[in-house]
Amino acid sequence: MADFTSDGFCLNDNKAGLSQMEGHSKEDIAKILTKNSEGSKFYQNKKQRHQATEQRIAQKKKILEEASPADYNDALRKTDKMLSNLEASRDLSHTIVHVDMDMFYAAVEMRDAPHLKDKPVAVGGNSMLSTSNYVARKFGVRAAQPGFLAKKLCPNLIIVPCNFPKYRAVAAIVRGVFAEYDPNYASASLDEAYLDITEHLKVRADRTEEERTLWRCDCEYWRSLDADWKPSATQETEPTSSENNQETCPECGRVAESIVTGTDAEGAVLELRTKVFRRTALTCSAGIAPNSKLAKICTDRNKPNGQYQLPPNKEAVLEFVKDLPVRKIPGIGATTEETLRALGVQTCSDIHKHRASLALVFSDLSTEYFMRVSLGIGCTTISNDEERKSISNERYALLPSPITV
């Protein structure tokens, strides 16, 4: 049986023969970046903002020093009240999926110019890159990096200009697949979306094996856009033997393999990802979880071209979140991470440990956000833009963020 998640479609950037461009160590990368950016206006700006952050951290520490035991007690009671309310509202009944195209723009460009496959490639311009492929990443070339710095890291880097009309066209095809699993899917960007597949799974439970069977062969037939290929549809190729899942491809006559995707969430998402690949020749990664915040984090677990499910039970969620660095949480960026670290908080369980302190120095809204994070609670409904506009008082935004000023 073909394993669609680990076959040759997955990018292999560890090929022998690439040895003349192995990439850089972390230290090399840091050294080159520092050498080329210190003294620049950008660097000065960054330093200034950093100092402002340190000021605010100092203020927070002062508040903590001056707080009385009674203040701590009140703060503790406040957070515990929040925690019990949030725990009571925990909803594990939805299956939320986050899908992310792998290095989207770069993947499209490599697909359409195969000679780029083994080369370090980034998409963007001299002043800013949107994304890079995995060869380039070994050199430290990243999204949101200026092209001229990337060139210092990787002199052989090929920078392809953005072609947004093309990316939009590809995104439209991908979104067509999403809609088959959740007609109300929400796009987070051209290459990312959230789906609630709870309803799909109910329908899927009654689908026959045949309806859940996907085919592929080694020829290029699957590249024809918008086609979900089925070999048995043609009469001249009688099914050879269905027990070893082999058929003959009507295009090239070679043996084609099939996989049967399960009725569960993993099966549905494997099928979704296979359809995306079939229709675009591009891979994507996905996370499956009881809420959107966790689903997004899960996406990174088996990237690229993989998926990961966090089971919908409280124990698994708490275990998942336990040693998770707070920076992994959508909404917690570099600044909030630094502020939290100064307060002794690096992982999500540290949030619980230091909840009284957090409540003393952050707003109620931010404190509640942190409590939600520590419990692994997030948004369990997906609303696209049209819906979001009609709901003026949304209790939980898709990606709530703490503001730590």
Place this chain on the structure above:
DNA sequence: ATACATACC
């Protein structure tokens, strides 16, 4: 109401 800060792609 306005300006500023943080975060994401």
Place this chain on the structure above:
DNA sequence: AACTGGTATGTAT
């Protein structure tokens, strides 16, 4: 030499 541009949301005044 050079570090996007657009959107969303929260905080401070």
